[in-house]
Amino acid sequence: MELKNQLLTKYLNNESSPDEVKELLSFFNTKDEAVLLKAIMERFELDKVEPLSRLNPDQDILDKVYLKITSRIESKTPVPLWPNFLKPLAAVAAGLFMIGFLFFYYSDHNKTERELARLEKEDIMPGSDKAYLTLANGKRIVLTDVANGKLASEAGIEISKTDGGQLIYTIKDNQEINGNQMNTIETPKGGQYQVILPDGSKVWLNAASKLTYPVSFAPPNNTRRVELDGEAYFEVTRDKARPFKVKTMQQEVEVLGTHFNINSYSKFAKTTLLEGSVKVSLTGSEQEPIVLRPGEQAFQKGTTLEVSAVNTDQVVAWKEGWFYFKSNTLSEVLAEAANWYDLEIIYEGKVPADRFTGKVNRSVTLSKFIKMLQLSDVQFSIEGRKMKISSN
Structure with missing residues (x-):
């Protein structure tokens, strides 16, 4: 086991001789594969990573590592993930983790290791359930600071908070309901929250997002209308008499009862349908609305809406x-990381052209996120909440 670890460590540090690389390869397809796999799993903390292939994930990892090592024998410099002579093998490995998720090559590896070591001492924690609620009277409540239970009563609606990171609106018995008052829930970078609206519809807000909605969908609200800035997932309660509409800066989505996701972080919003049916229209456009089927996404391309x-x-x-x-x-990749870890990403020079495939748990710290991605051909430094990226 110690020998395999030493060879693996030397290889990752770009210190292997040709003979040592070949010796490392000799452990593949033998009884020593299991020992090598254990070393790889420990080195990269792969208990936090979910492989895309469920058939034989251990063998998937070994196959990808083997391909990466063999590709480096042909070149002393970093090579593309799938060079031409390995393209037939790439087809076999399609749909699995890209090897770039496991190995990276910096021209200044030691500098990067020092930066990671420094980051680990003062690591940046992942996001959590954090949000701000603004009531109709203008009062702003920091939901992470208040106790669970009843928060307020407005327009015949009781607003309460649960310990599971939910905000719930409940119609009170025998109360006159006013549907004109509006509330806003907003998540900061590094925050997320769930809202259960008065009609029972559920909304999950991603980081750096804002949802504005009436305290009640009672008359004069014949349409259940909300406004979104950022990203949210909706599970809408069916009500044929009162359609549910979501308005963003770029799109308007109309539903009766369905499950869908809207991402409006950029100037081009994307609406994705998981269940039911939705009608999507482009704000300010004369184009006819598009009706989505499950598994389809509506997005803006130029001045038109496409699917x-x-x-x-x-x-x-x-x-x-x-x-x-x-x-x-x-x-x-880093845009998602910036929202979740509350970072400002600064690119110095040309943005590296790397692409990444795989899944990483959002519960990991920033240093572990960086390790798991193993950003090839990328150098970074972190000062406070600023992450500077530069290519070699």
Whole structure:
């Protein structure tokens, strides 16, 4: 076991001789594979990473590592993830973790290791249930600071907080309900929260998001209308008499009762349907609304609204507690990290062209997130909440 660990460590530090690399390879496809796998799992804390393949994840990891090592024998410099002579093997490994998720090569590896070691001492924690509630009278409540239980009563509605990170609106018996008053719940970077609206509809808010909604959907509200800035997942209670509408800066989504996700972080919102049916229209456009089917996503391209089939598990992974990347660019990966870890990302020079595939638990600290991604050809430094990225 000690020998395998030493060879693996030397390889990761770019200190292996050609003979040592070949010796490391000799442990594949032998009885020593299990020992090597244990060393790899411990080195990369893979208990926090969920492989995309469920058939034989241990063998998947070994296969990917083997391919990466063999590719480096042909070159003394870092190589693309799937060089031309390995493309047939890449097809076999399609859908698995990219090896870049396990190994990285910095031109200044020691500097990066020092930065990681420094970060681990003063690590940045992952996000949690944090939000601010603004009542109709203007009062602002920090939901993380108040005790569980009843928070307020407005317009015949009782507002309460649970210990599970939920905000619940309940109609009080024999009370006159006023549907004109509005509330706003807002999550900061590094925050998330769930709201159960008066009609029973459930809304999960991702980090750096804001939802504005009436305290009650009673008359004169014949339409259940809310406004979203950021990202949220909706499970809407069916009510044929009162359609549910979500308005963002770019889109308006109309539903009767369904499950869907809206991401409006950028100037081009994306609406993804998981269950039921929704009608999506582009704000300020004369284009006819588009009706989505489950598994489809409506997105803006230029001045028109288009539809494509998507992996819904990837779209709503944030709600289930995962980062889920599938050939995502570095800037896309770090945009998600910035929202969850409350970071400001600063790029110095050209943005590296790396792409990443895989799943990482959102409960890990920033240092572990960085280790698990093993950002190839990328150097970083962190000062406070600023993360500077530069290519080699």
